């Protein structure tokens with residue numbers, strides 16, 4: 001396959017990246033960066049609480065809501081030192097975006113980090129904002145939903161919601177980095193989780209350290 005055809009093929013892979021208001025905004029930014037570097041098209045959705053957490057945890061100030069969804073790719077790209085190609089952002093009430101319908105054909109979605117609130121609303125099929133609707137679409141179409149919950153300790157409600165989603169086929173990949181690869185920086189811990197998610201998305205990931213290497 002020549003390079004142009006290969007790049008087009010990669011761009012045809014689309015991933016919905018939903019960022020919610022759980023702690024761990026840096027994980028989401030790293031995933032966006034890695035997907036952009038891999039040339040994967042991204043449909044990025046942010047909850048209102050995610051904006052608060054981005055400000056609190058990584059000093060990233062995003063303008064508010066609907067009218068500025070178009071401006072977000074450039075802001076994210078500047079922060080992450082990547083291009084905007086293939087990066088789309090939508091307001092949470094943009095019911096005409098590709099993420100809102102199964103007929104658009106997007107096969108994969110990651111919710112990273114996933115708050116217990118969004119987890120619960122996905123588990124009960126609320127579909128009350130675009131993140132919940134997109135997850136509902138992915139589940140009903142029996143496509144790939146990856147959820148990275150973050151909370152501690154976990155209540156029975158949280159655990160039951162995770163079990164319910166797992167039984168529906170969602171991949172539950174908690175924001176729970178291991179230490180056997182001897183991380184020395186926060187970035188190492190972030191990469192641990194993001195590498196596991198890229199593996200599940202089946203995206204080539206030669207940078208990942210592998211058990212037994």
Ligand SMILES: Cc1cc2nc3c(=O)[nH]c(=O)nc-3n(C[C@H](O)[C@H](O)[C@H](O)COP(=O)(O)O)c2cc1C
Nearest residue numbers: 020021022023047049050056115116117118150151
């Ligand atoms: C700095 C900060 C950290 C938070 N961390 C968590 C967390 O780790 N897990 C969680 O479930 N909620 C956390 N919350 C609370 C959620 O943001 C809150 O429940 C919110 O309603 C979730 O909305 P969303 O699911 O629409 O993003 C945090 C809030 C803030 C401001």
